[in-house]
Amino acid sequence: xxxxxxxxxxxxxxxxxxxxxxxxxxxxxxxxxxxxxxxxxxxxxxxxxxxxxxxxxxxxxxxxxxxxxxxxxxxxxxxxxxxxxxxxxxxxxxxxxxxxxxxxxxxxxxxxxxxxxxxxxxxxxxxxxxxxxxxxxxxxxxxxxxxxxxxxxxxxxxxxxxxxxxxxxxxxxxxxxxxxxxxxxxxxxxxxxxxxxxxxxxxxxxxxxxxxxxxxxxxxxxxxxxxxxxxxxxxxxxxxxxxxxxxxxxxxxxxxxxxxxxxxxxxxxxxxxxxxxxxxxxxxxxxxxxxxxxxxxxxxxxxxxxxxxxxxxxxxxxxxxxxxxxxxxxxxxxxxxxxxxxxxxxxxxxxxxxxxxxxxxxxxxxxxxxxxxxxxxxxxxxxxxxxxxxxxxxxxxxxxxxxxxxxxxxxxxxxxxxxxxxxxxxxxxxxxxxxxxxxxxxxxxxxxxxxxxxxxxxxxxxxxxxxxxxxxxxxxxxxxxxxxxxxxxxxxxxxxxxxxxxxxxxxxxxxxxxxxxxxxxxxxxxxxxxxxxxxxxxxxxxxxxxxxxxxxxxxxxxxxxxxxxxxxxxxxxxxxxxxxx
Numbered sequence: 107x108x109x110x111x112x113x114x115x116x117x118x119x120x121x122x123x124x125x126x127x128x129x130x131x132x133x134x135x136x137x138x139x140x141x142x143x144x145x146x147x148x149x150x151x152x153x154x155x156x157x158x159x160x161x162x163x164x165x166x167x168x169x170x171x172x173x174x175x176x177x178x179x180x181x182x183x184x185x186x187x188x189x190x191x192x193x194x195x196x197x198x199x200x201x202x203x204x205x206x207x208x209x210x211x212x213x214x215x216x217x218x219x220x221x222x223x224x225x226x227x228x229x230x231x232x233x234x235x236x237x238x239x240x241x242x243x244x245x246x247x248x249x250x251x252x253x254x255x256x257x258x259x260x261x262x263x264x265x266x267x268x269x270x271x272x273x274x275x276x277x278x279x280x281x282x283x284x285x286x287x288x289x290x291x292x293x294x295x296x297x298x299x300x301x302x303x304x305x306x307x308x309x310x311x312x313x314x315x316x317x318x319x320x321x322x323x324x325x326x327x328x329x330x331x332x333x334x335x336x337x338x339x340x341x342x343x344x345x346x347x348x349x350x351x352x353x354x355x356x357x358x359x360x361x362x363x364x365x366x367x368x369x370x371x372x373x374x375x376x377x378x379x380x381x382x383x384x385x386x387x388x389x390x391x392x393x394x395x396x397x398x399x400x401x402x403x404x405x406x407x408x409x410x411x412x413x414x415x416x417x418x419x420x421x422x423x424x425x426x427x428x429x430x431x432x433x434x435x436x437x438x439x440x441x442x443x444x445x446x447x448x449x450x451x452x453x454x455x456x457x458x459x460x461x462x463x464x465x466x467x468x469x470x471x472x473x474x475x476x477x478x479x480x481x482x483x484x485x486x487x488x489x490x491x492x493x494x495x496x497x498x499x500x501x502x503x504x505x506x507x508x509x510x511x512x513x514x515x516x517x518x519x520x521x522x523x524x525x526x527x528x529x530x531x532x533x534x535x536x537x538x539x540x541x542x543x544x545x546x547x548x549x550x551x552x553x554x555x556x557x558x559x560x561x562x563x564x565x566x567x568x569x570x571x572x573x574x575x576x577x578x579x580x581x582x583x584x585x586x587x588x589x590x591x592x593x594x595x596x597x598x599x600x601x602x603x604x605x606x607x608x609x610x611x612x613x614x615x616x617x618x619x620x621x622x623x624x625x626x627x628x629x630x631x632x633x634x635x636x637x638x639x640x641x642x643x644x645x646x647x648x649x650x651x652x653x654x655x656x657x658x659x660x661x662x663x664x665x666x667x668x669x670x671x672x673x674x675x676x677x678x679x680x681x682x683x684x685x686x687x
Contacts (some may be wrong), residue, residue, distance in 0.1 A: 188218060291330055
């Protein structure tokens with residue numbers, strides 16, 4: 107709690123969550139009273155993405171949640187893993203990229219892992235169009251396929267990290283950042299950030315010499331909010347960070363819903379069933395054309411013909427057998443039909459309108475992770491993944507080959523709070539919408555309303571009364587649980603709720619709620635998190651990209667992540683930048 111005569115309860119973050127709907131837990135949409143959410147109040151989002159299969163899956167989930175966003179752009183992008191080439195025969199390579207790893211030397215080359223006539227974004231919108239009539243029955247805010255198509259652009263796709271020229275995608279981002287709409291623009295980079303970097307460079311090149319430059323730069327820095335799936339082409343480190351140091355990143359952190367590569371293998375025992383073969387088949391891959399388009403292990407598909415790194419559609423073969431066929435196996439194969447991964451979904455999880463308002467500055471986080479504030483409830487760092495041992499990426503991947511269809515014998519504990527069931531069940535419900543032409547034939551999230559403001563001010567020692575209401579459009583019973591999200595508040599002691607399972611409850615503000623948490627602890631702790639790539643040398647430890655901290659006086663430290671940290675480049679770590687003020 108804050109050190110003042112009046113104490114703001116929002117730092118204790120008591121959330122009305124954990125709803126059970128007729129046996130099917132899903133997400134709750136919180137309403138603070140007043141009229142329905144307007145389009146203008148939804149976050150403005152630009153997706154930039156390369157043609158990786160997990161990006162394709164993330165895009166399908168994004169479109170299922172397009173009710174919650176103002177989609178401003180769907181932009182083809184490049185990365186170190188996928189680039190188109192310029193069609194002139196120019197050969198290109200960057201040292202230490204994947205075409206030089208695992209004993210390979212496959213470039214310089216004219217393009218890298220890019221299909222002729224690539225159109226995976228258009229393909230996703232095409233399959234969305236097939237199910238749009240059903241989706242519209244269940245939620246009136248789904249955008250039309252024509253509107254989504256009008257937002258598709260080609261960005262800087264020719265070469266890895268190339269920001270040498272403007273493209274339709276970079277022009278779109280530039281114009282959004284300069285327009286008169288004061289709302290932030292969330293710039294999602296699922297591949298490299300070169301298209302975003304080019305947009306910013308175009309603004310800098312054309313405006314830096316003008317008298318209005320300080321005002322323009324401040325405006326752009328305020329409006330642009332990055333949500334990057336790593337620095338996949340080095341343009342963040344090489345251009346964005348040095349030239350636009352005040353641009354913020356979407357807050358995320360520990361405890362997010364892990365849906366990346368290896369989700370089943372790295373899930374807790376409680377969460378693993380949401381990624382196994384049976385659950386995935388029942389709730390995703392069997393759901394009509396949308397489910398058919400969603401990639402799962404052993405589905406017989408390949409993003410780019412002849413891609414030696416894309417063996418995920420092959421079923422029934424071991425890693426050694428795949429290698430004999432010429433594939434570069436960086437993640438051991440899993441059983442046919444198992445959940446394959448959405449490695450970039452975490453970039454928009456905290457933008458989803460599930461009641462947590464996780465993208466707003468005054469809120470603690472959500473499905474994309476949280477920012478730990480309370481020093482009294484800070485949890486131990488996750489145990490180091492095997493990749494931290496000598497031998498680096500290849501030894502780590504080799505160690506996973508012994509994991510059978512049932513998963514590892516020892517699993518990590520569930521995060522707290524555990525949002526995986528809510529996120530996956532909500533996803534399953536929306537997949538059901540795609541094949542259900544009547545409203546009564548599917549399940550829908552409840553409406554949860556809090557009486558009065560969600561931000562309450564009270565004096566130390568006072569009593570706060572909390573009251574909510576619920577309704578369910580399907581007529582299902584709704585169970586309510588109030589709970590304290592202790593990791594993200596600032597009071598180190600205990601606080602009790604009088605009736606946590608009732609719509610009306612109360613709590614007494616601790617009498618010492620106005621003092622700092624402890625006498626030797628900082629008054630505030632600001633923590634930011636971003637992905638930083640695994641460094642093979644030295645093989646015995648990880649290194650953070652310290653320039654991603656971006657806060658003067660902060661120190662960087664690396665933690666090995668778990669479920670969401672397996673990427674195309676091997677294991678990744680979470681770079682946590684902690685700043686004492």
